[in-house]
Amino acid sequence: MTNSALENASQPVRPRDFYLGRQPVIDRQQALFGYELLFRSAARGSAEFGSGLAATAAVIAHTAQLGLEKVIGAAVGFINVDAEVLASDIFAFLPRDRVILELVGTVQATDALLARIAELAGHGFRFCAAGIASDTPNVQRLLPLVDFVKLDLHDMPQATLARLVPLWRRAGKKLVAEKVETREEYKLCMELGFDYFQGYHFAKxxxxxxxxxxxxxxxxxxxxxxxxxxxxxxxxxxxxxxxxxxxxxxxxxxxxxxxxxxxxxxxxxxxxxxxxxxxxxxxxxxxxxxxxxxxxxxxxxxxxxxxxxxxxxxxxxxxxxxxxxxxxxxxxxxxxxxxxxxxxxxxxxxxxxxxxxxxxxxxxxxxxxxxxxxxxxxxxxxxxxxxxxxxxxxxxxxxxxxxxxxxxxxxxxxxxxxxxxxxxx
The missing domain is CATH 1.10.3210.10 (Hypothetical protein af1432)
Structure with a gap:
């Protein structure tokens, strides 16, 4: 990371001026697979700190100092990243075998970004495509480079889920259902063929x-x-x-x-x-x-x-x-x-x-x-x-x-x- 990038990373949010949450991701046997790490600004209470690079660099650096293994234990951690973060070199902070980089829905599959994903994948990082609502050309370009696809249950109708799940399963992707809050939603996702489930249905x-x-x-x-x-x-x-x-x-x-x-x-x-x-x-x-x-x-x-x-x-x-x-x-x-x-x-x-x-x-x-x-x-x-x-x-x-x-x-x-x-x- 350049000196200017490091300076920008420290300006919008103090290294410890955030809340840390983690939401469980479980498998089809109801065993814990991982956590999505959630960072929120303590000052503003929002999901965004400002610049994606500035926010993520500050948080990842500080989380690494705390010890990521203390936060996720024996599980894996899903961490949200955008195009700006992917272009940086903050990934030296992260254990590549314990982290899944979750591409937010705003990521555009440009040639430069695809090349960067391929480079990081070559170093052992795994990727998840999130925020997907349909099988767009942008998604089709990202799909060959990701291992996981995350679908928000509350963002798409059941008919769309039923159409997309078999499509991406045939492509060899592991499917994660997000915001699974009821046992009925969990049962539906099991029947559709999802591999992993994120949410608190198990605690209801x-x-x-x-x-x-x-x-x-x-x-x-x-x-x-x-x-x-x-x-x-x-x-x-x-x-x-x-x-x-x-x-x-x-x-x-x-x-x-x-x-x-x-x-x-x-x-x-x-x-x-x-x-x-x-x-x-x-x-x-x-x-x-x-x-x-x-x-x-x-x-x-x-x-x-x-x-x-x-x-x-x-x-x-x-x-x-x-x-x-x-x-x-x-x-x-x-x-x-x-x-x-x-x-x-x-x-x-x-x-x-x-x-x-x-x-x-x-x-x-x-x-x-x-x-x-x-x-x-x-x-x-x-x-x-x-x-x-x-x-x-x-x-x-x-x-x-x-x-x-x-x-x-x-x-x-x-x-x-x-x-x-x-x-x-």
Whole structure:
């Protein structure tokens, strides 16, 4: 990049003057494939910073300094780029095997741009064509150079989707359905033949009268009841030993970086002593979200979302109310429990009747009110990044926390969640 380009890159937005969000992209087996990284201006709350090169250069450079692997974990990252960005040399910041460059809909397939895409592809970068509404000559020129095609469900009628999907599948492209927000939309995209799905359909509760818990989940619930009723360690240890998978996962948990044990722990008794009751309750909450048949094989997007949300709320509480450990522990519980209606397929108010909670927790989960409710609203707003000016900015102001602090805590939560899920589950 030239000196003038670097100067331009630093002018429109301070390196840390932005909000960072990530939206999950999952595969046909409901396993996490990647994230689209979303950057929004903290000053203006918009999706645009000004010049595409200036904005993207500043953000990518800073994200690289933070450590992109902390943001996306073991997944891949979709990053939006335009023609100006592609003409720059900022790609030295990015791990080419972990990034998919998403061409925004305004990109025109000029000879120069096609040559640049081919050059970057030769260095190992992969591309996704996004913002496509029809099979135009511009799209036809881009198609041979991209691996993925992303279609916005809300931008085109179903008949158009049904016509374009087979066309691009025959061309060997991986198809990503964007803005999949309901189970009906997900089912439609599955039937049409999409490979990947971006959106929060998996985090929407489907109240079907209560789903039958797996034996593993029942064992975890029983243990949670023992912990909250102050059962003796020997009784808890005996219960854990009845479920071999649960015992194995508990030992994995105490030997991960997220716990920070100084030496290897090989017995359940040692594990229970090291964790303590509050930490044990936390890990049991996490284990509830783990798919019993998929541990160690796939990344559950719901588990990733719950652990990230819980950890971010915990870190926010620590920052805002230092020295009040009980508040940060409650914040983590609220974050984890905020998706249990999805997990168990029951209404949240019904869940609150079955699991006794203090008023602050119930009000946060049911009405998004109080201190923990504000933290939960902030975590949910960041996940979606739909309108940061209306949702994120006011909550930050209410909580008296800066966008700089929020970014630090987000990255820490991303990294912690990835460590827990990747190494322990």
């Amino acid at each position: 509760p489907a109240v079907l009268g209560g789903r039958k818990l797996s034996p593993s989940q029942l064992a975890v619930v029983e243990l949670m009841n023992m912990v909250t009723s102050d059962a003796e360690n020997k009784v808890i240890e005996k219960a854990v030993k009845k479920d071999a998978a649960l015992a194995l996962n508990l030992l994995r948990l105490v030997n991960t970086p997220a716990v920070g044990a100084r030496q290897r722990i090989d017995s359940l008794g040692q594990a229970l002593m090291l964790l303590g009751r509050r930490q044990l309750q936390r890990w049991l909450q996490i284990l509830l979200y783990a798919e019993p048949g998929a541990r160690g094989h796939t990344l559950s997007p719901l588990l990733m979302l719950a652990t990230t949300r819980g950890r971010l709320m915990e870190l926010l509480a620590q920052r805002l109310r230092p020295g009040q450990r009980n508040l940060s522990e409650i914040a983590f519980t609220v974050g984890m429990m905020s998706l249990m209606d999805v997990l168990f397929e029951v209404r949240m108010d019904d869940l609150m009747e079955q699991i006794p909670m203090i008023d602050d927790v119930s009000e946060a989960l049911l009405y998004r009110s109080g201190f923990f409710g504000e933290l939960l609203k902030l975590a949910e707003s960041i996940e979606r990044m739909d309108d940061v000016a209306v949702e994120v900015a006011p909550t930050l102001k209410t909580l008296a926390i800066s966008s700089d602090d929020l970014l630090d805590l987000e990255v820490a939560a991303f990294e912690w969640s990835d460590n827990v899920v990747r190494y322990a589950i």
